Amino acid sequence: xxxxxxxxxxxxxxxxxxxxxxxxxxxxxxxxxxxxxxxxxxxxxxxxxxxxxxxxxxxxxxxxxxxxxxxxxxxxxxxxxxxxxxxxxxxxxxxxxxxxxxxxxxxxxxxxxxxxxxxxxxxxxxxxxxxxxxxxxxxxxxxxxxxxxxxxxxxxxxxxxxxxxxxxxxxxxxxxxxxxxxxxxxxxxxxxxxxxxxxxxxxxxxxxxxxxxxxxxxxxxxxxxxxxxxxxxxxxxxxxxxxxxxxxxxxxxxxxxxxxxxxxxxxxxxxxxxxxxxxxxxxxxxxxxxxxxxxxxxxxx
Amino acid sequence: xxxxxxxxxxxxxxxxxxxxxxxxxxxxxxxxxxxxxxxxxxxxxxxxxxxxxxxxxxxxxxxxxxxxxxxxxxxxxxxxxxxxxxxxxxxxxxxxxxxxxxxxxxxxxxxxxxxxxxxxxxxxxxxxxxxxxxxxxxxxxxxxxxxxxxxxxxxxxxxxxxxxxxxxxxxxxxxxxxxxxxxxxxxxxxxxxxxxxxxxxxxxxxxxxxxxxxxxxxxxxxxxxxxxxxxxxxxxxxxxxxxxxxxxxxxxxxxxxxxxxxxxxxxxxxxxxxxxxxxxxxxxxxxxxxxxxxxx
Ligand SMILES: Cc1ncc(C[n+]2csc(CCOP(=O)(O)OP(=O)(O)O)c2C)c(N)n1
Ligand code: SF4
Ligand code: SF4
Ligand code: SF4
Numbered sequence: 001x002x003x004x005x006x007x008x009x010x011x012x013x014x015x016x017x018x019x020x021x022x023x024x025x026x027x028x029x030x031x032x033x034x035x036x037x038x039x040x041x042x043x044x045x046x047x048x049x050x051x052x053x054x055x056x057x058x059x060x061x062x063x064x065x066x067x068x069x070x071x072x073x074x075x076x077x078x079x080x081x082x083x084x085x086x087x088x089x090x091x092x093x094x095x096x097x098x099x100x101x102x103x104x105x106x107x108x109x110x111x112x113x114x115x116x117x118x119x120x121x122x123x124x125x126x127x128x129x130x131x132x133x134x135x136x137x138x139x140x141x142x143x144x145x146x147x148x149x150x151x152x153x154x155x156x157x158x159x160x161x162x163x164x165x166x167x168x169x170x171x172x173x174x175x176x177x178x179x180x181x182x183x184x185x186x187x188x189x190x191x192x193x194x195x196x197x198x199x200x201x202x203x204x205x206x207x208x209x210x211x212x213x214x215x216x217x218x219x220x221x222x223x224x225x226x227x228x229x230x231x232x233x234x235x236x237x238x239x240x241x242x243x244x245x246x247x248x249x250x251x252x253x254x255x256x257x258x259x260x261x262x263x264x265x266x267x268x269x270x271x272x273x274x275x276x277x278x279x280x281x282x283x284x285x286x287x288x289x290x291x292x293x294x295x296x297x298x299x300x301x
Numbered sequence: 302x303x304x305x306x307x308x309x310x311x312x313x314x315x316x317x318x319x320x321x322x323x324x325x326x327x328x329x330x331x332x333x334x335x336x337x338x339x340x341x342x343x344x345x346x347x348x349x350x351x352x353x354x355x356x357x358x359x360x361x362x363x364x365x366x367x368x369x370x371x372x373x374x375x376x377x378x379x380x381x382x383x384x385x386x387x388x389x390x391x392x393x394x395x396x397x398x399x400x401x402x403x404x405x406x407x408x409x410x411x412x413x414x415x416x417x418x419x420x421x422x423x424x425x426x427x428x429x430x431x432x433x434x435x436x437x438x439x440x441x442x443x444x445x446x447x448x449x450x451x452x453x454x455x456x457x458x459x460x461x462x463x464x465x466x467x468x469x470x471x472x473x474x475x476x477x478x479x480x481x482x483x484x485x486x487x488x489x490x491x492x493x494x495x496x497x498x499x500x501x502x503x504x505x506x507x508x509x510x511x512x513x514x515x516x517x518x519x520x521x522x523x524x525x526x527x528x529x530x531x532x533x534x535x536x537x538x539x540x541x542x543x544x545x546x547x548x549x550x551x552x553x554x555x556x557x558x559x560x561x562x563x564x565x566x567x568x569x570x571x572x573x574x575x576x577x578x579x580x581x582x583x584x585x586x587x588x589x590x591x592x593x594x595x596x597x
Contacts, residue, residue, distance in 0.1 A: 005551045016555040016572035017523030021312075021344035022531060023576035028554035052343065053523075056515045060523040195551050222312065222344050229577035232552050282467065 002199045009035055014060045019052045023228025025219035025235055026050065026133030028192035030104070033131050033214065036202035039063060041100045042080055046073035046114055048106035049140040050133065064099070071113040073103045074121035077128045101128040108138040110215070111147035111173050122182040122211045130213040135220035136172070143223035147173040150243075151295070152288050153275045155223075160278035166288055167278060171295075175215055180249050184211035188248035188257075191217045193235035197257055201248055217244040225274020237269040242296045263300070266293045302355035303447055303493050304365045307439060308386035309374035310531060312344040314436025317461055318372065319350035321440025321479070325449045325457035326354040334359050345531035345574055347384035354447065369394055369493050370446055374422075374439050376400040376595045377530035379411050390415050393492045397442055399423060399435065401594050418446070420485055423533065427592075429478040430471075433533050437462065441479030445486045454483055524572055528555075532575030534590040540565050542587035549579035549588060 002008065013034035020027045026049065034041070041063040045051055047070040054065050068076035081101045087093035105114060110132035121128065137155045138144040145155040145168050154160050154167040179187050186205035190198045198216075205212040217238055219231040226234060238244035239258060243266060246258040267289060270276040279285045305322060309315030316337035323335030337350040351365045367389040376398060378384040390396065395416040398407055401424075404417040422438040437458045444454040458479050462472045536549075549566050550558045557573040558566050568579070580588040 006547050008547075008551060010550075010560065012556045014556060015521040015524050016557045016569060017526040017528050018555060019343055019346055019526075019528075020554070022554075022574035023578055024554050028552070028578075031554065031556050032551075049343065054517065057517050057519075058523045058526060059517050059519075060521055062520045192554075193552075228574075229581040231554070231576070232578050232582050 002196050002203070005196055008032075008195055008199055011035065013037070013039060013041070013062050014053075015062075016060070017058070018060045019055065020049065021221055021228070023219075023221045023231045024049075025192050025231040026106075026135055026216065028231070028235075029133055029190065029198070029216035029218055030131065032192065032195040032198045033190075033202065033216070034061075034063075036199045037100055037102065037129070040098070041102050042066065043102045043104050044068060044073050044076045044080060046070050046103070046105040046109040047140070048109060048138075049135075050104055050106070052140070070105075070109050072117050073105050073109065073114055074117045074126065074128070074130070077101045077103045078121060078124070078126055081127060103128060103130045105130075105132055106139060107132060107134040107136060107148035107175075108146040110134070111175050115178070118179070119182060122179065122184045122213075125210045127209045128211060130211065132175070132213075132215045133218040134175075134215055135218045135223055137220075137223055139220055139223050143220075145170075148175070150292075152270075152279055152292060154225075154278060155275070165278065165285060167275070176247070176249075179213050180252065180254070182211075183252055184213055185209075186211075186248070186250055187213040187215075189215045189217070189244065189246055191235045191239055191244060191246060192219075193232050193239065194246060194258065197246055201257070204248065204250065223275070225277070226272070230272070234269065234273065237264065240264045241266045241269045242300050243269055245299065263296070266296055302353055302357070302359065302361070303370070303491065304368045305352045305354070305370040305372065305443055305447065306365045306368040306386075307350040307352070307372045307374065307443070308378050308384055309348060309350070309435065309439070310344075310378070311339070311346050311348050312434075313374050314434050314439065315348055315350045315374055317436035317465075318374070318439035318443065319352045320461050321437060321454070321457045322352045322443045322447070322449075323354070324460055325440070325444045325453040326352070326447070328453040328456055329449055331356060332359050338364055345528065347378055347381055349384075349386075352443070365389075367391065369491050370443065371396045372439050372443050373398045374435050376402075381530065387411070387413065395446060395489055395491055397439075397446060397486075399439070416489065418442075418486055418489075420482060422482055425478055425481055425485075429481065430474050437475035437479040438482045441482040442486055445483045445488055447491065448488045451480060451483055454479060524569075527571050528574050529569075529571045532573065532593045534575050534577060535570065535573065535593050536568055536575070536577060536580050536588045537591050538565065538567060539587045539589065542585050543583075544585050544587075546584060548582050548584060552578050552582045554578065 043065045136148045142156045144157040149168045150172045158168040160167040185208045188201045219234045221228045241264045247256045307315040319335040323333040326333040332355045334353040397418045399422045404419045557569045
């Protein structure tokens with residue numbers, strides 16, 4: 001087990017110069033996931049911000065990358081996995097040269113549009129990784145609300161106004177439990193502010209055949225209306241307030257990998273983000289803030 | 302008709318600047334048209350926005366390829382072959398450039414024949430707003446250049462920003478910054494090159510998928526893109542204070558920070574986007590932020 005960030009590899013699988021926004025939390029999460037996965041991967045990427053990472057003729061990846069439509073990255077991964085298996089079977093690819101098939105999507109694809117193809121892939125016990133960078137809305141098209149948008153968040157489609165002072169009135173889906181109900185061998189939540197935790201989780205599931213699924217909480221400066229320099233801080237605060245529990249489930253058994261000794265109040269996380277600003281100004285929406293705190297308390301009880 | 306083209310980086314406010322100018326003109330009784338053009342990229346990447354102003358109804362549509370006035374909100378764009386902000390500029394035209402340098406020096410360095418006006422509006426926005434959001438300032442500069450009135454500018458900034466924020470104080474500061482830029486510039490008589498060039502219709506022949514879908518066969522070549530010119534601030538390390546804890550290295554989203562032979566971290570300034578996460582996260586406060594000035 002890795003103990004400290006000093007023990008993380010300096011080897012990078014994704015180089016600088018990407019078109020992602022300055023301070024993109026999802027990119028930081030992806031960087032650490034790829035460090036843990038190593039060079040022998042093929043990334044299958046559904047439409048979203050990260051498709052822009054590979055705009056012809058550029059790519060930041062040392063490995064291969066394939067672009068699919070929004071709803072079908074896991075189906076694309078099935079095709080790639082099958083092709084690799086056939087090549088191995090025919091002796092055209094040495095088993096040692098095999099590639100890990102990695103689906104990469106945003107939360108819009110993971111929580112909503114691609115949920116059925118993911119369900120199918122887990123059901124078929126497809127041997128693949130899934131990395132969802134969860135910026136809690138459809139980021140690439142202007143931050144419209146998704147199934148991952150939390151209660152009380154402002155998005156492009158849930159603008160707070162007199163009749164709708166809360167912004168989003170709906171609650172974030174529990175994708176971890178939705179995926180877990182399919183009984184994949186491994187799944188975990190991760191955060192870009194906890195790279196050691198990321199490395200250890202990838203280590204833990206290495207060698208397991210079948211779906212290995214990761215949801216990365218991903219601060220997004222333009223969507224969250226936060227300063228780029230604070231992305232790591234908000235990722236950390238989400239963990240420290242208990243809003244984003246770091247956990248894993250190996251063969252279905254859930255274990256929290258970090259339980260804050262003392263939970264910070266959710267207000268610390270909410271009040272500095274533009275997407276929650278309407279909960280505090282011009283009038284403080286006490287009920288809503290309390291509601292969010294109580295959800296967290298209930299989860300950890 | 303007067304045609305104005307704004308060049309900025311995503312997040313700087315070029316789109317809103319074009320709207321401020323359009324609304325100010327509209328309030329003075331002109332016909333006006335404004336719209337942005339985005340590439341596939343994100344915050345920090347070059348974008349353009351356009352404003353047409355006319356006494357007659359405007360029938361022309363589409364991007365402005367031969368502008369009378371160009372507003373360059375970020376000097377680094379002048380070196381960017383993709384943004385190519387000076388394209389289509391005639392000798393009679395005028396370029397406003399946000400820079401710390403003087404107009405004569407800019408003309409010489411970038412070999413510009415047209416008129417050039419300069420002002421460091423980034424500094425003005427940092428001083429008044431506290432952040433480098435230039436929409437109201439560039440809108441103010443453009444309004445002065447095309448000879449609109451201060452009162453229309455004020456109203457236009459209020460209207461455009463009220464759509465985005467309810468913070469009264471912020472709107473007022475933006476008005477202040479906008480008027481500051483308005484008054485810092487001379488108004489200029491611009492001869493509009495009213496000619497309207499027809500653009501050719503582009504036809505795309507059908508190509509089989511193996512030809513029409515491109516593939517990249519060089520791994521990891523984005524460092525060639527040099528996203529370093531997105532920066533407004535740059536991180537600078539003080540090795541006296543650094544404890545080599547490696548936090549900054551592991552917090553950089555872009556993986557720009559490497560470690561030198563003595564074990565100290567340093568940034569690849571060619572691609573560091575200046576997000577300042579490293580400075581924020583350093584436990585020893587060994588990284589300071591310095592305003593990036595385009596040095597020649
Ligand atoms: C079927 C389909 N509908 C809509 C789109 C347009 N589209 C492209 S990216 C995107 C947003 C994706 O959101 P998410 O999966 O959350 O990823 P993010 O943009 O946040 O990275 C949308 C709606 C599309 N590509 N395909
Ligand atoms: S919009 Fe958000 S998720 Fe998308 S690249 Fe920018 S910071 Fe990252
Ligand atoms: S400013 Fe941002 S991009 Fe530049 S080195 Fe620091 S963390 Fe990396
Ligand atoms: S975070 Fe600060 S102390 Fe740690 S290695 Fe970087 S500069 Fe040095």
